[in-house]
Amino acid sequence: MRLRAGDAEVTIDPRNGCRLSSLRIGGTEVLRQGERYGSFVMVPWCGRTRQGRFLNGGERYQLPVTAGEHAIHGTVRDVPWRMVRGDERTAAFYRDLTDPWPWSGRVTQVVELAEDGSGLTLTLGVETVEDSFPAQAGWHPWFLRNLGRGGGDVELDFSPAWQEERGADHLPTGRRVEPRPGPWDDCFGMPDGVDVTLTWPGELELRVTSRAEWAVVYDEQPEAVCVEPQTGPPNGLNTHPRLVTPIDPLEVSTTWSWRRPDAGPEGSLA
Structure with missing residues (x-):
């Protein structure tokens, strides 16, 4: 599925996790293209869940362990x-x-290019069919470090309120610390x-925004x-559970907006 607006084009692969395979x-x-590519959806949890175990009320649940000793990135x-619908610049899935998620539910994703091609908005919804359950939602984009046009590597600019201290198991310890310099595989509040x-000097500036209050940065x-906007930190099913109920679904969106300081006369990056 391909959407177009202005000089922007996004390709979505509904057969492979509704992943954005190209922007x-x-x-x-x-x-990024290749083995780890595009941008994928993380639902019903984000990042790692410690040993695949979490509680809902007094019940303990076990998820498949898929990354070392942990469960990772949802199902x-x-x-x-x-x-379910699509046109030139919007699509919904x-x-x-x-199974292996213990409850019945539904995830939706709407992908929408701005009319002038200056941005992209992704919206996720998580609903339960019957019983309430804890959940998280977010995105895991692989942005190219270098655009391959002879320019410099991407530079990141952000001002988090805190950094979740990362333990030896790559999960937050529960302690919030002052943001530290990279390289990162860390969650920020x-x-x-x-x-x-994200700025590729002289080529492109891309801003990732969301009402979500956490982002994992991995470089x-x-x-x-x-740069991964998400509704809770890694292991959040245990530490920051957000309950999805029949009257209160989980909804979150992110917008990527961009500008090209040196666009050529035919819209290509100059």
Whole structure:
């Protein structure tokens, strides 16, 4: 599924987790390609859940362990979704929550390009069919470190209120600390909403915003950096559970807006 507006083009793969497989701005790819690529959805939890275990009320549940000793990134990132509507610049999809998630529910994602092609908004919804359950929602984009046009590597600019101290198991210890310099595989608190700017000097500025209050920043790989808006920190099913009820679904959106300081006469990056 391909959406177009202005000089922007986004490609969505509903067969593979409703992943954004490509984002091209002025003809230049912004998302990493290859084995770890694009931008995928994290639902019904984000990042790692310690040993795949969490509590809901007095009941303990076990998720499949998929990353070392932990469960990681939810259950919908590599399974087929269904498209329910689409046009030139918007599309909507859903995926039912089933085993191994202990409850029945539904996840929706709406992808919308701005009319002038200057931005992209992603909106997630998590609903329960019957029983209430804790959940998280977010996105894991792989932004290219370098756009491959001879320019410099991307620079990150953000001002979090705190950094979640990371333990040896890569999970927050529960202690909040002053933000530390990278490299990062860390979660940051932004109580006024996520706001991170990625700048490829002289080529492109892309701003990631969301009303979500946490973002994981990961820049330990040479090819890409990740800025991940999410509704709770890693292991949040245990530490910051957000209950999804029949009358109170979980809803969150993120907007990526961009500007090109040196756009050429035909809209390509100059």
